[in-house]
Amino acid sequence: MSTPGAKIAQAAAPAAQPYRRHIVGLPLQRSIFGLTASAATTIALPGLSSALDFPARLDENGDLFLDRSKVAALTKILLAWFTPENLHVMQTTHAAACASLVHASENAARVATSLDGASAKKLSEDLAGKLTLVMVYGILSKFVPDVLLRALADVGDTEPPAFPEKSAGSGLLQDTLTLYQACCALGYPPQRLRHEWPRVSPEVFHLLGEFCQRQRGFGPLAWDSPGYEDPNYVVRLLHSAFHEVDVERVRQRFSFAGKPAVTHSADAPKEVAALRRVLGFWLDFLERETWYVRRAFYIGMIPLLRQMEEEFRQKVPNFQLMDLLFLDIRELAAGIAEPAVIHERRQRYLDNTEYLSLHGVDARRVATMLGKS
Amino acid sequence: MSEEASTTVHSGVAAAPGRASGKAYVIRNAEDIMAVPAGCILVLRILHPHLAPLLPRVAGLVVEEGAILQHATTLARECGIPAVVGLRDARILLHNGDSLEVDGFIGQVIARHLA
Numbered sequence: 001m002s003t004p005g006a007k008i009a010q011a012a013a014p015a016a017q018p019y020r021r022h023i024v025g026l027p028l029q030r031s032i033f034g035l036t037a038s039a040a041t042t043i044a045l046p047g048l049s050s051a052l053d054f055p056a057r058l059d060e061n062g063d064l065f066l067d068r069s070k071v072a073a074l075t076k077i078l079l080a081w082f083t084p085e086n087l088h089v090m091q092t093t094h095a096a097a098c099a100s101l102v103h104a105s106e107n108a109a110r111v112a113t114s115l116d117g118a119s120a121k122k123l124s125e126d127l128a129g130k131l132t133l134v135m136v137y138g139i140l141s142k143f144v145p146d147v148l149l150r151a152l153a154d155v156g157d158t159e160p161p162a163f164p165e166k167s168a169g170s171g172l173l174q175d176t177l178t179l180y181q182a183c184c185a186l187g188y189p190p191q192r193l194r195h196e197w198p199r200v201s202p203e204v205f206h207l208l209g210e211f212c213q214r215q216r217g218f219g220p221l222a223w224d225s226p227g228y229e230d231p232n233y234v235v236r237l238l239h240s241a242f243h244e245v246d247v248e249r250v251r252q253r254f255s256f257a258g259k260p261a262v263t264h265s266a267d268a269p270k271e272v273a274a275l276r277r278v279l280g281f282w283l284d285f286l287e288r289e290t291w292y293v294r295r296a297f298y299i300g301m302i303p304l305l306r307q308m309e310e311e312f313r314q315k316v317p318n319f320q321l322m323d324l325l326f327l328d329i330r331e332l333a334a335g336i337a338e339p340a341v342i343h344e345r346r347q348r349y350l351d352n353t354e355y356l357s358l359h360g361v362d363a364r365r366v367a368t369m370l371g372k373s
Numbered sequence: 374m375s376e377e378a379s380t381t382v383h384s385g386v387a388a389a390p391g392r393a394s395g396k397a398y399v400i401r402n403a404e405d406i407m408a409v410p411a412g413c414i415l416v417l418r419i420l421h422p423h424l425a426p427l428l429p430r431v432a433g434l435v436v437e438e439g440a441i442l443q444h445a446t447t448l449a450r451e452c453g454i455p456a457v458v459g460l461r462d463a464r465i466l467l468h469n470g471d472s473l474e475v476d477g478f479i480g481q482v483i484a485r486h487l488a
Contacts, residue, residue, distance in 0.1 A: 145442040161442055169422030169448045176426040218423040225403055227423060240407045241426040250429040279442075286444055287422050360403025 018063035019142075022355045024222050025062045026366075027345050029297070031328040032128045034058050036139060039132040044093055048081055056139040062355070071143050078147045079154070084274035091278050094137055094285070101130040101292055105300035112303030117311030117335075124304040125333040131296050138289040141282060148279040157272045162280030168287040172218055172228075177250060179211050179234075180242045190239040197235045208234060217295025224325075224366060225359035229298045302370055312337050322367050379486050383467075385460030386440055387480035389449035393433030397471040397484070399464050414473040416463050420445035428452045433475035435482055437463045449477075457482050 024030050040054040055070035104127045112120065149161060183193055188204050198205065208231045215234075219227015226233040242250070268276070305324045313319045316337045326345040327337060350356070350363075398410055400417035406424060409415065414433040417424075425448055428434075434456035436445040441458075449456035455477030460466075463482075467473065472485040 146440060149442060163447050163450060167422065167447045167451060169425035169444070170451045172422060173425040173428065173452075220403065220421065220423065236407045237426060240409050241430060245411055245430050283442060283447060286442075287447060290421060290423070358402045
């Protein structure tokens with residue numbers, strides 16, 4: 001196909017460049033994500049764990065590197081490893097890792113205020129371990145679904161991929177639309193809401209608070225980048241999403257709700273059915289992976305950090321709660337905090353204007369993100 | 374008055390079927406999502422689920438990263454928005470205000486750049 005006077009443009013990325021730049025910047029988050037390679041060896045996949053030469057690493061700038069040669073090698077191994085039995089184990093193990101993180105996050109939220117500093121440290125280390133494990137699947141999700149699709153093609157399956165019936169994103173969209181309509185009904189269309197926030201009616205203030213509580217976890221992967229836990233972010237997003245938009249048209253766009261998922265034919269061979277089932281699971285995970293990681297921090301880790309504050313304050317002069325974000329998870333668990341190291345890390349973080357701008361982090365963010373919710 | 378300077382055709386992966394046209398709006402940082410013009414073609418590195426509420430306002434999507442089995446594909450298909458993904462360096466090749474035609478059937482983006 002050609003267009004008169006047109007040129008075909010398709011640039012290739014240089015091999016030495018990171019897969020993703022500046023994915024995380026806070027030392028605490030970076031240290032937890034940095035443990036993925038070692039965590040990968042703990043995944044119990046029969047006959048595969050020892051061969052799992054993990055293809056990703058995170059450098060000290062928070063850049064993610066993906067080793068394509070290792071991905072190619074792992075792809076070859078996986079194609080031979082995909083049997084219905086192994087696929088079942090893969091899905092079960094993966095689901096258990098996600099469920100375990102959700103449980104640990106909720107448990108931390110529930111018990112944090114009753115814990116002393118030492119217990120909070122122990123629980124934070126446990127939560128970080130579960131978080132790292134889900135991150136392993138997050139890295140694998142960058143290529144395993146494609147390998148599954150290739151395996152399906154190899155056995156002659158040509159049906160569309162098993163896209164989720166209703167993704168996490170569409171659920172969020174629906175809830176946001178509901179919030180928008182409720183605010184409008186209370187006399188606060190997006191422009192007024194943005195202009196007057198937070199000096200709005202108690203009903204609207206309450207609605208926003210409830211929404212943020214419910215959708216806490218949605219947002220960028222970097223914890224310091226504002227997301228749905230922050231009412232200011234939601235108010236601005238409502239304005240961007242719905243200001244001067246035809247509501248009827250938005251409702252029409254929602255016609256996808258309830259659309260049946262693409263699944264496998266009932267009479268598909270066992271091998272094809274297993275591949276499609278697991279592919280559907282991975283596609284659903286793709287929609288939720290960031291939510292798992294962010295929610296664990298906002299509902300689980302933050303209350304635990306608050307419980308540790310006093311202990312660190314007694315050890316370190318002028319210690320502030322936000323200083324905990326500049327510790328390595330192992331330092332946090334061991335109760336080690338060197339003021340000079342914290343200062344140096346914080347300064348390097350604040351000097352990284354490219355990162356801060358990319359993630360929408362302003363000067364107050366690091367202090368306010370740990371504030372009482 | 375602007376003058377049409379050039380037309381380029383870019384190939385990516387057909388992620389969500391349909392055709393759409395509109396002005397390019399390029400997301401370069403977190404702040405840019407707070408001012409998305411209605412009816413635009415959103416050009417971004419990756420479409421994460423937390424950006425889903427913006428989708429009813431956009432006509433089409435051009436995404437740098439991703440393949441047929443990535444976030445953007447699922448969301449765009451659900452919302453019925455034509456999308457081309459895996460178009461590397463889209464945020465360099467396309468500029469705010471460019472007139473774009475997105476063909477989500479064949480994974481092609483035609484850009485008319487303004488001088």
